[in-house]
Amino acid sequence: MGTQLLPLFPLGVVLVPAMPLPLHIFEERYKELMNDIVPLSAEFGVVLAKQEGIANVGCTATVEQIVNKYPDGRMDLIALGRRRFKVSSLDDGKHYLRAAVEFFDDENELDPPANLRGKAIAAYRQLSRLEGAEESEDEPMPQNPMSFQIAQLIFDVEKRLTILSLRSETERLQYISSMLPEYAAQRGQALAAKRLAPQNGHARHVSGT
Numbered sequence: 001m002g003t004q005l006l007p008l009f010p011l012g013v014v015l016v017p018a019m020p021l022p023l024h025i026f027e028e029r030y031k032e033l034m035n036d037i038v039p040l041s042a043e044f045g046v047v048l049a050k051q052e053g054i055a056n057v058g059c060t061a062t063v064e065q066i067v068n069k070y071p072d073g074r075m076d077l078i079a080l081g082r083r084r085f086k087v088s089s090l091d092d093g094k095h096y097l098r099a100a101v102e103f104f105d106d107e108n109e110l111d112p113p114a115n116l117r118g119k120a121i122a123a124y125r126q127l128s129r130l131e132g133a134e135e136s137e138d139e140p141m142p143q144n145p146m147s148f149q150i151a152q153l154i155f156d157v158e159k160r161l162t163i164l165s166l167r168s169e170t171e172r173l174q175y176i177s178s179m180l181p182e183y184a185a186q187r188g189q190a191l192a193a194k195r196l197a198p199q200n201g202h203a204r205h206v207s208g209t
Helices: 028-040 114-130 146-151 157-165 169-199
Strands: 006-011 020-025 044-050 053-069 075-091 098-104
Touching (some): 006 053, 028 053, 044 075, 053 157, 146 157, 146 169
Parallel strands (some): 006 044
Antiparallel strands (some): 044 053, 075 098
């Protein structure tokens, strides 16, 4: 029996387990991909597209809902992150890319230390506030594994890819805690610049004397 190949969808984002992913399918090759997997409720792999190719670690997804389907075959859908994998080899036998992959999970199943979990919860709250979520006493805590839920609030694709690749929840939370101060500062500056951008180019009239 031959190796089963996983259809790949290279994107400019990094998907992590349990993360929802809205997609608008319009290219012919990806229409074909969806037509192949949707009737079977099969998985496809989301990998980060880079200038030099694709990342060798990704996350599978399943189509949870088709929101709109258009007469020309385009569709809007919601996918959901499932399993992590490493690409072993690529296959271009179809119009879309496929790969032989190795699925992996955490190697160390021990719970992270309590102090690290506390730091992770603080990181989650800080990132939520940074991205504009309203603070509430009833704010839900991140569920296990916390790292992947926190990763959804990290928009640096290389940092999220690192989180996806690590094979221990403790390692992931340690990485998040170590990179958060610098990331939060950079993200805060970027969001502030974005808020100010609409004002740029509209100089006030100054009367001459």
